[in-house]
Every structure is written in structure tokens, then in C-alpha cells.
Amino acid sequence: MNEELIQKANQQWAQSLEPARKLSTLMVDHLEKVAHLTLDTARAYTDMALEQAQSALEVKDTKSFQEYVSNQSKVVNTVNQKISEDATTLANLGKSFGEEVQKLSQENVTFLSEFSKSRESKPKSRTTSESGSGNTTRKSA
Secondary structure, eight states: OHHHHHHHHHHHHHHHHHHHHHHHHHHHHHHHHHHHHHHHHHHHHHHHHHHHHHHHHTOOSHHHHHHHHHHHHHHHHHHHHHHHHHHHHHHHHHHHHHHHHHHHHHHHHHHHHHHHHHHHHSOOOOOHHHHTTTOOOOOOO
16 A cells, blocks of 8 residues: 555656656757857857968968958858858747747646646545544633
């Protein structure tokens, strides 16, 4: 009898922690994706900056300076395109995360609704307060 109660309590405990575990897993996965995006983005921008520094160091005369300056529009376009791609990727990650959180929330609402219904359908055991044993009053003399 005691083992059955302990097993049932453990099962209920595990069920009650499951939504938090799922949400934590989802958050860690999202954090990992954002961290990878951040690192990849930092690497890409660092590479572009180093390339520009190397190009600037190669300027030795007016002709090479003109080439460097004319190349800057390509660099600006590349940076703008990269920023746009990164923003889109980040927005998609956020959207996906939001959809997963909504899905998880809906699962929790369904679970709680079913749990509540199952609790209502079970016969309630009488507690000491319901049986009236705790409702005695003393009269002062």
C-alpha cells in the first residue's frame, strides 16, 4: 500500500514537472541557436573588417586609393546584405521559438483541463474539517 502511494506520488511529481522540463529544454535549445548565430555573425563581421584593413594597408598611391574607395560601395552592399540576412534569421528563430512556446502552453492547458476533470470525477474523501470534528466552540464561564 505504501509503495503504491509512493509510486503514485512520484508519478504525479514527474507529471507536474514535465511542462517545466519541456520549457527549459526549449529555452536552452533557443539559446544555443542564438549563440551560434551570434558567434557566426561576429566571425563574419570580423573577417570583413580584417579584409578592409588589409585593403586599406595596400593603398600606396592615388590609383590604389581610387580602387579602394570604389570598392567600398561593394563592401557596404555586402554588409547591408549580411545585416539583412542576420536580422531575418534572428526573426525566424524568434518566431519559431514563440510558436513552440504557444504549442507547449496549449499542451499544458489541455493537460490541466484533463487533470481538473479527472479530479472532479473522483469521489472526494471527507476530511476532519468536513466531518465537523473541528467545529466545536467553547463557552466561557
